[in-house]
Amino acid sequence: MRWQSQTLEADDGALPGLERAGFVRSVQTPEFEGITFHEVLCKSALNKVPDGGALPFGWTINPMRGCSHACRYCFARGTHEYLDLDAGDDFDNQIVVKTNVAAVLRREVHKRSWHRETVALGTNTDPYQRAEGRYRLMPGIIGALTESGTGFSILTKGTLMRRDLPLLTQAARQVPVHLAVSIAILDPELHRSLEPGTPSPRARLELVRACTDAGFDVNVMVAPIIPYLTDSRAHLEEIFQAIADAGAASAVAFPMHLRGSTRGWFLTWLAEQHPALLRRYRTLYGRGTSVTPEYSAWLRGRIDPLLEKHGLNRAQQAEPEAPAVLSQTPDPQLALFA
Numbered sequence: 001m002r003w004q005s006q007t008l009e010a011d012d013g014a015l016p017g018l019e020r021a022g023f024v025r026s027v028q029t030p031e032f033e034g035i036t037f038h039e040v041l042c043k044s045a046l047n048k049v050p051d052g053g054a055l056p057f058g059w060t061i062n063p064m065r066g067c068s069h070a071c072r073y074c075f076a077r078g079t080h081e082y083l084d085l086d087a088g089d090d091f092d093n094q095i096v097v098k099t100n101v102a103a104v105l106r107r108e109v110h111k112r113s114w115h116r117e118t119v120a121l122g123t124n125t126d127p128y129q130r131a132e133g134r135y136r137l138m139p140g141i142i143g144a145l146t147e148s149g150t151g152f153s154i155l156t157k158g159t160l161m162r163r164d165l166p167l168l169t170q171a172a173r174q175v176p177v178h179l180a181v182s183i184a185i186l187d188p189e190l191h192r193s194l195e196p197g198t199p200s201p202r203a204r205l206e207l208v209r210a211c212t213d214a215g216f217d218v219n220v221m222v223a224p225i226i227p228y229l230t231d232s233r234a235h236l237e238e239i240f241q242a243i244a245d246a247g248a249a250s251a252v253a254f255p256m257h258l259r260g261s262t263r264g265w266f267l268t269w270l271a272e273q274h275p276a277l278l279r280r281y282r283t284l285y286g287r288g289t290s291v292t293p294e295y296s297a298w299l300r301g302r303i304d305p306l307l308e309k310h311g312l313n314r315a316q317q318a319e320p321e322a323p324a325v326l327s328q329t330p331d332p333q334l335a336l337f338a
Contacts, residue, residue, distance in 0.1 A: 024099065029134075035068055035093050037131060042098040045105035045141075046119065057120040057153065061105065063137040065096035067125035069157060070197040072269045073224055076124050078260035087261030092197065095131055102140025109148035118176070119145060119152045128158025130197070142167050151176035155221065157183075159199045159207045165214045172216070179211050180219040181248075185230055186239050193273060194226070205246040212247030220248045220312075224256030227284055227291060228277050231255075231299060236306055244310040251312040253303050255296060259289040 022041040047060045066080055070092040077087035085094050098104075108114065121127045127138055142164060145152045152175070154161065154168075161168075161179070171177050183204045185191045191201055199207075211218045220243045225231050230239075236253075243251055258266055263285075271278055284291050291299075307313035 031134075032068070032130065035095060035131075038094065038096045039099045040096055041100050042104055044108070045098070045101045046108050055120075057118045057123075059117055059119045060123045061101070061119055061121050061127075061141060062124040063098055063101045063121075063127050063135075063141065064125055064129065064131060066091050066094055068092060068095060068129050068131065068197045069126055069195060071195045072266050073194065073226065073256050073258075073262065075257060075259060075262060077262045077265060079124060081261060088265050095129075097131060097135055098137070099135065101137055102144055105141055106144040106147075109144055109150055114148065114150075116148065116150045119150055120155070121152065122155030122180075126156050126158050127154065128156040128160040130158075130160075132158065132160050138164055139167055142171055146171040146174055149175055151178075153178035153180065155180040155182060157181070157195070157198045157204060159203050162207055162210050165210060168216075169214050177216070178219070179216045180221055181208050181211070182221045182223065183208075183239065183243065184221075184223055184225070186235065186242065187230075190229060194269070201242075205242055208243065208246040208248050212249075217249035218247070220251045222251050222253035225253055225299060225303075226256055227295065228280060229274070231302070233302060236302060240306045240310045240312060244312060248312060250314045251307060251310075253307075255291045255299055257289050258285055263289070 022043075024039040024041060027037045027039065028035070045061055047062065049055055049058050049060060065083065066085075067074065067076070074091070077091045080087050080091040080094070083094075083096070085091070109116075121138075121141070127141075132138055138160075142152075154177075168177055168179070181204055183201055185194060186201050188200070191198070198204075208218050208220060222236075222239060222243070225236075230236075240251065256266075267278070267281065270281065284295055286292075290296075304313070
């Protein structure tokens with residue numbers, strides 16, 4: 001594989017929001033056609049969640065910024081604007097990679113001041129997006145957390161996590177390890193249109209089975225539910241049945257949030273692909289970021305019986321309150337539902 005590299009002419013101030021990171025180079029390769037990776041040296045790996053009492057973790061790690069999964073509804077899109085990049089194509093194609101993140105993390109978690117609080121991965125952009133196959137950041141991250149006695153969770157759409165199952169199994173013998181897989185869509189055509197860079201839903205169901213067979217109680221995030229596209233009784237029945245058949249221990253589902261730049265990016269797609277739904281979306285979301293309480297209650301009434309029917313309501317959680325937390329902070333690391 002030949003990588004084309006270009007040393008960036010600017011220093012840390014080139015992209016506002018990454019002033020604590022040091023740029024090394026930008027690289028491109030035919031294997032990732034249309035994508036540019038901006039390699040940086042980060043000074044910190046751990047991100048503190050401000051006032052994160054509503055969340056089951058106090059710290060996050062984001063090995064990359066931007067995501068080649070290219071999900072139209074991605075909650076984290078607006079974070080790219082902190083880099084003077086746009087929340088649309090740039091978010092999908094301009095990926096910032098913290099190449100030294102594992103080494104920096106190892107130093108941080110071995111400090112006397114570190115209290116081994118739970119760390120979450122997958123809260124901003126997916127740590128197992130395609131670039132992980134090239135950069136292999138996660139084995140070092142998993143090792144550093146395990147060696148320090150720090151429990152962690154991973155949320156991903158990336159089947160690359162199967163590569164690390166032996167490491168994760170070994171880690172789980174020493175620290176709490178929680179694995180979650182995101183599967184929101186089963187329809188192949190809708191999947192290709194809304195999540196063009198992700199592994200297929202079938203491949204992710206196989207990931208759930210592999211993690212389950214490795215001894216993990218896997219949670220599946222059936223989210224976001226896309227109003228009028230994935231909220232039918234038939235689709236929900238099919239997806240929860242498939243998740244149960246794959247061996248998942250539990251599932252969580254909630255409707256799509258349209259915050260900041262994500263709203264415009266998603267509605268542009270909707271106007272192109274499903275123009276008849278635009279008026280209904282204006283009514284459903286108004287000028288806000290969330291669906292109406294009436295729709296949320298209606299959807300909950302449809303989902304809860306299916307979770308119970310398929311035995312997926314173990315450790316059932318209410319709809320996460322993270323979006324409210326995120327709306328109060330400009331921290332670009334905290335887009336939870338990526």
